[in-house]
Amino acid sequence: MIYLVLFFEFFKIGLFAIGGGLVTVPFLFDLAEVYPWFDAKDLADMIAVSESTPGPLGVNMATYSGFRAAGVAGALAATFGLVLPSVVVIMMLSKLLKKFRDNPMVCSVLYGIRPAVIALILFAGAEVAKLAVTDWETAGLFVVFFAAIHFYKRSPIFYIIVSAALGIALKLGQ
Amino acid sequence: MKQLWDLFAVFFKIGLFTFGGGYAMLPLLQDELVRRRRWATDEELMDYYSIGQCTPGIIAINVATFIGCKQKGKLGGGISTLGMVMPSLIIIMLAASVLERYMHNPYLGYAFAGIRIAVTALILDTLIGLWKKGIEDKKGIVIFLCCALLLLFFNLSAVWIVLLAALSGLACRFCPLRFKRKDGEK
Known part of the structure; x- marks a missing residue:
């Protein structure tokens, strides 16, 4: 029963892949070796498509792999398997956090991890920046976008749509 | 609903x-x-x-x-x-x-x-x-800088960064540094 296999394999990935979507990639290469669903070369294309379509990368990869392996039901089985461990663990933690929010131990842990998460976001941003800002033109656009975002505070969706249109108009990244 | x-x-x-x-x-x-x-x-x-x-x-x-x-x-x-x-x-x-x-x-x-x-x-x-x-105070800035250095030079996984930061948060609030300050006040 391929759907159960897909569900189980992606449940495992959801349980052991800790962190961002890219950490699921090595697990997918393992799947490519064990099952006939897709090979390593397909996987490279699948990553490219997942990165250039809306939605979190990890979810896109699971949906794509499931779809490749067994169509629509396969996509659903893989995606459901991927998110189930997260949902269960976070539901339990959420209750605990609500209960112990004012506990001094919990407060000091949170006090310590907030600066860490800022450092992590900074590094994730730097990774995107390396791909985004490649020459003077893109650097100039970056400054303009940053100024606009900082001073006008419109919805991020507005800037994303404008940037896509500008990218096409200026043929960026050619 | x-x-x-x-x-x-x-x-x-x-x-x-x-x-x-x-x-x-x-x-x-x-x-x-x-x-x-x-x-x-x-x-x-x-x-x-x-x-x-x-x-x-x-x-x-x-x-x-x-x-x-x-x-x-x-x-x-x-x-x-x-x-x-x-x-x-x-x-x-x-x-x-x-x-x-x-x-x-x-x-x-x-x-x-x-x-x-x-x-x-x-x-x-x-x-x-x-x-x-x-980042609430100077200790927060120190934690931030340590995390950034660990990420930059050791490419440490995010899990470890967060766990280490949690420990330093605990240490900041419960460590003997606080007693020292009290001594100073005397």
């Missing part, structure tokens, strides 16, 4: 405009959840990210479940996650079956080169806002 629908709709919208990993989603979350709807504070968002960083599963889903649970309990958590994955399910299936040959279209590449610039600028702007709220 209305609230559940809102949760679904908000996360559907966020899923639809997230390009990349969980961090690319942060500016959208901050705008929708903190600024517009006041469902969470900046501080809570940071907590969810760091906890999501060291628990099973990908961050985007962990944060969606957290917010949903906070608003409407377990059902809310499930509905938010469903909203978050729905755009992926629809679009990837379309991309895989119909659009695969258009994926090499140069215009898509141009659009993404543009989107990456906006996403970088959005993340930077979000960071500036979070800096003021996440």
